[in-house]
Amino acid sequence: MDFLRRPGLVPTLGVLAVLAALVLAPLLTIMGQTLGSAAWGDVLASRLAPNLFWRPLANTMLVGSAVALGCVLIGGFLAWLVTMTDLPLRRVIGFMATLPFMIPSFATALAWGTLFRNDRTGGGAGLLQGLGLHIPDWLAWGIVPTVIVLIAHYYALAFTVIAAALGSVNGDLVQAAAMTGASRRRILFGIVLPVVTPALLAGGSLAFAGAVSNFATPALLGLPVRMQTLSTRLFGMIEIGQTERGYVLAILLIAVSALFLGIGNRLLAGRRSFATITGKGGRGTRMALGRAKWPLCAVALALCLVTTILPILLLLAASLAPQSSALFSGWTLHFWTGAADPAFARGQPGIFQNPQLLTAIWVTLGVGAAVAVAANAVGLLTAIATTRWRIPFLSETANQLGFLPMLLPGIAFGAAYIALYGAPIGPFPALYGTPLLLGLALTAATLPYAVQTGRATIAQISGEIDEAARMTGAGFFRRIGAITLPLASRGLIAGLLLTFVSVIGDLAIVVLLYAPQTPVLSVLSYRYASDGFHQFANAVTLLILAISVIATLAANMLRGRKESPE
Template sequence: MTVTTMAVRLRVAARQPAVVLGLGTLLVLAVLVVAPIVGLVSSTLTAGNREAWSDVFASRLSENLLWDPLGNSILMGVTTAVLSTVIGGFLAWVVVMTRIRGRAVLGVLATIPFALPSFALALAWESVFRNDLVGGSTGILWNLGFQVPDWLAWGPVPVALTLTAHYFSLSFMLIAAALASVNGDLMEAAEMTGASKLRVAKDIALPVVAPALVSGALLAFAEGVSNFVTPALLGLPVRFHTLSTRLYGSITTGDTPRGYVLSIVLIVVAAMIMYTSTRVTGGRRSFATITGKGGRQRGIALGAWGWLVGALSWLVVACTTILPGIVLVLSSLARRTGDFTSGLTLHYWIGGSDPSIAQGQRGVLNNPQILQATANTVLLGVCVALGAGLLGLLISYVVTRSRHPRWMIGSLNVLSFVPFLIPGIALGAAFIAQFGAPIGPIPSLYGTFTILVMAGIAATIPFAVRSGTAAMSQVSTDIEESAVMAGAGLVRRLRSVIAPLTARGLFTGGVLVFVQMVRDLSLVVLLATPAMPVLAVLTYQYSSENFTQLANAVTVIIAVISVGATLAARRFEGAAQPWARKTTAP
């Protein structure tokens, strides 16, 4: 292809509004995604920072800086993946494939932990099992006279269990959706031919569920590796470090070059995991069970085993959803930390400053800093939801409505997926590296609301693009072609045709983005400052300073906002859950 031909094609493409829109969104992604990563890497290659690479990988500090935290991260990832898959798969089978009573309620309760902030379960665990190993207040069991062993109060066991209690919901939702697509008629026909129940499960049900099992396990592994707050709350007191806690410690203590190198390592590890997930699940597309013919789901009668399976299912959701909520609320009301015999009080909610209680800290609903953090958190969630939703819609429009130039479409697809590979705390470090210092006429953005919104949009753009693409796929091109024939330009089509028709799906996606920002700590823990507080960071600070009641009270506020928004979005969407569908007896 000659230079002249390329120039002609570029001029023709430039006259197409969709191409201009695509180039504009590509530029925005370059600023939000490419620039922070480039800034993170380049900052470690400057003359004064190159030694950080050798310090991390090949020095006497390497074991403590990298290898031990990396091993702990992988251990947490593997444990979380295995337990989440087993528990999530079991509950998915119960609520989708059986006919036990209350399975619809079980299904709803099983999805709630993923809508909660991950530190909610860690704080609940600490409120119950904390012992006197690290000093400070003790937990409920210790105050009742139970000698809680150190391995149950701190370190890898509680970290792994609380991570599992949070992320099993992800495996549950993926596996439940896969099981819901298994046609009961196919299973019954196989049994009529003489196939055993084991062979039916192995040859019909398992191939359909296998991609969801693998995908859920790898996603839980990635989340377990990159999670920050749970290891920080339950591991740091006994010096149990993971990659995320180690890089946080490096950056907050001023050792930013080594922290940036650890951020790059964490990004590479997470990217490898997610790439593996894509490769494994991408090759299992031949198990089609959705056809043009209707199929009924098949409910399995468990007989005498029904009560045992039901009791075990309710025990799981009670320990992961019901009891943690009760513990957080009651702990926020306890007059003395972890001691319900001392009486209950509303001081930590509505009390004024009293030097004899919590060093004079006000109740959360009477504290201007908490109120400001609540306003900042809600405003941040709304701004990120609007920004990511608009950008996701524009990218989805270009990708689904344009075919050329291919390099632009491919670049949009890749760049909109890249943030999914970057753990939140590493992305926060990347934004500090790129925008923490002045760039020409642009001042430093560190500590401003702007950098929080930018980082939030960058982190959530994969979800927004997926929601936008799903919504766009439901809008026929014939409708837009009619608008073109009527003389409507691109902007008018987007405003008057595309936006109204995709509003329902975009709203649901926007609420999910909002919830992600409200409950997420990893992304904002490095970016928020005392002058720009957010609820998640204040919760971590209160817990670190042993203000347990205040930390639990703020966590309850976050949980109410995030769970309420999630349930409202599902109700607005009106989509039936897999476990809500009627099943028939075999």
């Protein structure tokens, strides 16, 4: 009976119910619908299995492993320069190294095509072939460009994780090694790298998980030459109505991601000498680069510029040029505002003349705002349940469910939502093709970000304030509205921004769940690109980036007002 009287029991049970409906139920449904199904044999052991699973699996593992390695190398290199050396312009480079993840991967893929696309698949060639250069197929399409684009997108994750670890390296270790005459190379490879092994594995794991679940890049750069990954094959099965095979592929894709993350955790568990922070350690002097200072600065700036500014400039030029092969001549606004003309762009009007665009803008903004509010509300409640009340078993279960979507590929998550909510449930109608289903799936997928933001915010608010309000008779929701929300406003704004930006650029989930009557900007861009209308796709992608920038600036202004003294 004492357990039933514990403070926070009822709200915690409510949070668990919401998390079960958003996260657990779709996964259990997708597993239940494939039990005893012939789809397992079709995917794994039939004569179709090589094309359905084994070749896509090999491509997926190759892409994921190459991207993980590339991200650790590039992200670790930049993190070392910014954190531990006397590199000039460190702050600028550190800021720019975090930006690529905010640019949707399909934007970078479109920019790659603008430069390197050849005429193998028909349609217009890219700029380099237009200049008379021969672009081999392996550079224009398939595994190589997919890996390069995904490294350019995900290395920011590895940089963030590794930079944080390097920032905590005990300066006494480096100083002691330098005093004994150790070279810079020996210090780097003998001291620094071993002690940041957990960060290297974590950064590689995140990059691998992101790469194997990414749909947009392999779809744009691989499908035209029939290069399939598990994510694109899954999408193809759902699209042609072979849902059970698609669900099996979704389960296998989840298993691949979980297996790799489990291997990383096991490697970490086998090492115990990672301690880098002691009671007396301090930050030592930065490593002097000597004559290599400016050359390394130029390399770091070039990496950042190529992965942030260059793709945007290429997309802008390509949205104005009638042909990608002549990128800087004959610019026109037709692809933005032009009326339909049978003699131009196969009669396609500019994006602002397309009636679907305005609908897509409002649907995207509406879904993005609704998901940001819903996900952060659930995230805040989950954070309270897991950090303030700490009810045995229940709080830990809520914590695990809140972070589970981080391990699930987006396109597999979308398939799970089709399995559960795509058909009627009792008196409730089927949600497939409605904005509600899209919003629910995106809310669940963004929960890890919201929960993490909520936990960081709640940790800054003393529990004594909430307890004092409870003793005066204030109810739970009264305390949330009068105490938690005002005090947590700065953190919540950051969480809302992160969720909103990730939603409006998402393609992996929405490509399965959108419907013609509920278009979104990311799918509109993908459809334009798939149909060969690259200028229109570039224009829509730039619109998505503009909305992201405006949202970021607005959030910064709101946070600035919150921080200003009264």
